[in-house]
Amino acid sequence: MRITQGRIVADFLYNLNNTQNRISQLQTQLSTGRRVNVPSDDPEAADMILRLNASLGRNEQFAANVDAAQSMLSTTTSALDGVQQLLGQVQSVMAQAGDGAKSTSLGTLADTMDGILSQLAGLANTQFDGKYVFGGTQTQTAPYVLTPNAAPPPSQTVTYNGNAGVIDYPVGEGQVQQANVTGQTAFGGTALFDTIIRVRDNLRAGIPPAAADETAVQNALNTVLNASGTAGTIQQSLDATSAQLTQQHTQLLALRSVHQDTDVASATLNMTQEQTTLQAALSVGAKILPMSLVNFLS
């Protein structure tokens, strides 16, 4: 094949340009730390990266939802713990009232009961983040309202303004977790309050509590304990979900890194190689290109 100067120059430029293109590509990969900067760098990997980004975004949202559910539930359980303590006090007041040897008057005990009742009502209307936690999905109205009764007994009536609505939080792909305990579950609707009002009214009227009242309070306590246990179980399962989400997050990040990130070691190695090629090409070019027979003719 006849080789001409023009051809040598064109070939030199073509190859030099290719080398510089590769260097520029490697430089982008090294300076951004990413192997895939635009979809055309690796269309399949780009598809994976987009999917993984969405999964990561969802994972982070699920984790935030789990945190919110945890806060909601811990507010709920601490309120229920308070209710348990108060019911313990109710039981001791009732025991004192039944014990004839005690000197405390039934009227004083009725006052104590009154204080407990208003504390209970306060706990049953516990709010978290602007929401009444025991109201079902009626989160904007106080679920328990005590109103004086025009025609006693009883002297007060209790209304439950909440509902049995379940509030589910999304905590995973296709996975929801109930994050609320309704007043029905925790207090049997108005049963607990009705009992305490009746006992208090009786005490004020000088009637000691009956055995049926004690059973009713014990039942109420059991209901609260059950609700508290359920909330605790949900919290435990949320802890597990949270750990799972964290693990998933790490895995997703690792997977995305595999598709998206530059293998710095190999990119650096390739870069060194390309640089050597470029240097060699330039040095050879500088020697060969100016040469022709003309240089040797006197």
Add this chain to the structure above:
Amino acid sequence: MSGLSLILEIGRRALQAQQVGIAVTSHNIANATTPGYSRERAGFVPSSPLMTPSGLLGTGVDVAGVTRMRDAFLDQQARDVNQSMSDAAMQNQILTQIQSTFNEPSDTALSGLLTGFFNSWQSLAVNPEDSAARNSVLQAGTQLAQSFHTLSTQITQLRTSLQTDVSDKITKINTLTSQLSQLDLQITNAQALGRTDNDAMDQRDEKLQELSGLINIQVSYDARGSMTVSTGGSAIASGAGAVALQSSVQGNQIVVGLGAGGPALNVTGGELGGVLTMYNSTIPATLTELDQAAGTLITRVNQLHQAGYGLGTPPSTGVAFFTGTGAADIAVNAAVAANSNLIAASGDGTPGNNTTALAIAGVHTEKLMNGNSASISDFYNNMVSTLGSSVDSTDNQSKQQQAVLTGLQNQQSSVSGVSLDEEMTNLITFQNGYSAAAKVISTVDSMFQTIMNMVSP
């Protein structure tokens, strides 16, 4: 007359021939870097011998003509490759622009905004009463709608700008075809006078190569060496003249026709072919897909949203979240944007209920597209990766064709290129030839002197 005069005549012819040789050599050297130039060679032939008593006697050298070294087959191949290379390179250039419009993969691009939008509905499901959560949904919805809108607008603008590209290319094509037609006329006129206009032929080949980068062409030559350039079966240039191409926008398509109101041409290659493919099919398909994604989002979110309830007494219901039908006009319902309480999170009207918010958050993974086999996200991701594949494949195609073209150009240059070494060698040869011929003449001169001296007393 095998006398001294004959030898003198042979010497004169030799001097002349070597001069022509040197002239051709210097023409070659002068044009060593001229694009499209083919090296030329002076064709030396022995002149007709003379019948003498001592037999046939040579009469020296004649220059039969100056020919250019060119391989028409290589030219044809180079044009074919150039045409598909330019087509792919043009498509690649436009697709790269579209790809950068999408700006994927990135959190701020549409894919990230889709995730953000549906995540905001999850946050709302967690806090359906919270006005901050409602504002987040509004903000995410507005950003998503804007992103769809921006993409659609930018791609449409890019497409519109291609109209100018098409008319620019057609102007170039028309200039080239009229130049080609003139060159062809010049060549055939010279031919008629028995001359070969090498430089005009080089220019004609160069223009044909340039034209092949713009549009798919077939070139044929008749017995006189006159060319006919045709595209898609219609002649567009010959020695008889050139037919100007014209483009017009007809409906949603650009049609290239032959002359004013002439038949439509089937342009399949070159840069014009690339632009037309983009304008007439690729970009409209991309826009349609974008509209499908936006349209499905609007329909499904609205359907769920209208069934849900907002905040307030009585709670609002039947309100659409998005307005519009596609990527170009998607927007958050102005009424909702003005009053975030109209956002429906509740499925039953109670403020703490979140079933509608949960359902809308679920649209992210709901398989609503491609015959219920892909979610909106999947569909969009697939669109982006398909676009990436097209960018990648057109890039590979154009690089591959470029490599083939480089190979062909190597071969062309092997045949037609000027080698300075070779020319310098030829120069020395012609110079030596010239000196030798001069020596012959001076020898004959001294022989004449000898005779003169014999005659004079």
